[in-house]
Amino acid sequence: MSILPKPAARTLASDAYERIRAEIRTGRFRPGDRLRFADLQALCAMSVTPVREALARLTAEGFTSLDDHRGYSVAQLSLSELRDITANRKLCEGEALRLSIERGDAQWEAGVIAAHHLMVRVPQGREDMPSAIRDDWDARHAAFHRALIAACGSAILLDTCGRLFAHADRYRRVSVSLLMSGRDAEAEHRLIMETALARDGAAAVAALHAHYEKTAEALEAFFDGQGS
Amino acid sequence: MSILPKPAARTLASDAYERIRAEIRTGRFRPGDRLRFADLQALCAMSVTPVREALARLTAEGFTSLDDHRGYSVAQLSLSELRDITANRKLCEGEALRLSIERGDAQWEAGVIAAHHLMVRVPQGREDMPSAIRDDWDARHAAFHRALIAACGSAILLDTCGRLFAHADRYRRVSVSLLMSGRDAEAEHRLIMETALARDGAAAVAALHAHYEKTAEALEAFFDGQGS
DNA sequence: GAGTCAACGATTTTCGAAAATCCAGACGAT
């Protein structure tokens, strides 16, 4: 049984949204690439209208950008934006985790433990693995981080965190193997979980911050090497 | 032909976006109202395609909501969401203000003073005033709050704050006069500005938090009276 | 040779109608 519950896109527009978003996430559409309607229509096998709606949504979320009458293109990645995202994640997810620890009940604890278990049962994705495996781990990784902050009680904060996570995800994707080499991501995740379940807010937030900092540092090194 | 004072609206879609957004802001479209394409086409004098794109953007920003095949409607207002927005504003704008105070230069100081001056030169909007006057004060009020955090150095944080401000704005609109009666908003604004310019981060953030709390309290009282 | 401008090609943006979908009410069966 698959983790992906097949959300069954109810309209072509949402189908196109998920499809194009996936192409950007996986790097098939590269940062800066122009997105021509003709190509996207061919890819999604539909007319221009739903494609346009999908691009409008993607742009509102920052995955693509729009110049009037010059069309859409994939949003650029930059070192400065990576730093910006990291700082905002520390602020928002840190606060959300603190609130979750303060307000979470046994149900929340169970959710965190379950999500962590599902994540560690699957090997961490590497670049040489089939993308389906990598996608699977990514989905479980995202679910774990979501479970941590699920009890914060603020729908808006959860939305903000989700947005930031999705953007950070794009950066993480550019080099999975480099990112995780020489690190013990499992230990970092376990430390976050254990301090959270122990209701030690300060320690949990500190662990979360350290986790993000290490991720950002690895990516910065990669970016420097690339010269982009 | 000379260029009219309307440099914006480079496409019909963005024109529709601003128009519908304004109708929601001013309360002409009420929370929960269904937004039929036929009506919006008549209002904006254009076809369905740009209207659809406008609604897609508005939905991504939370002003409208979409049920597949059941159309768009104006997002509801609720006491719990108001509390949620207030909490998030305290978190995000508080941090942005702290960063601005830390990093802002003389240019930032000048911007704050200028925006404050422009705001106090115009009388606070009341319900019996023509809406053009109210809109004017609202715009200057928004500009003042933006100027305060302009030097925070984080584009993403500024975006988040702008989103939150726009939502809070909808709540403030439901009762301008009640909101400001018995309060001294001018004094609150001045205190924020003075502590910020004095580079007293803690005091400025505290003043900002108090400002938001008072706004939220006044609105809560209004909501209770309405029973909604 | 450099600069200006007009027409062209490529692409986005918009239109109006057709297709798909949902809601409400009527009808019949249990």
Add this chain to the structure above:
DNA sequence: ATCGTCTGGATTTTCGAAAATCGTTGACTC
């Protein structure tokens, strides 16, 4: 009387082509 099915009308969603716009090429002038 209640439940479930079916149809009519209203509304969204999608299509394919037309209109508008931008960047570029090439000719033409200075």
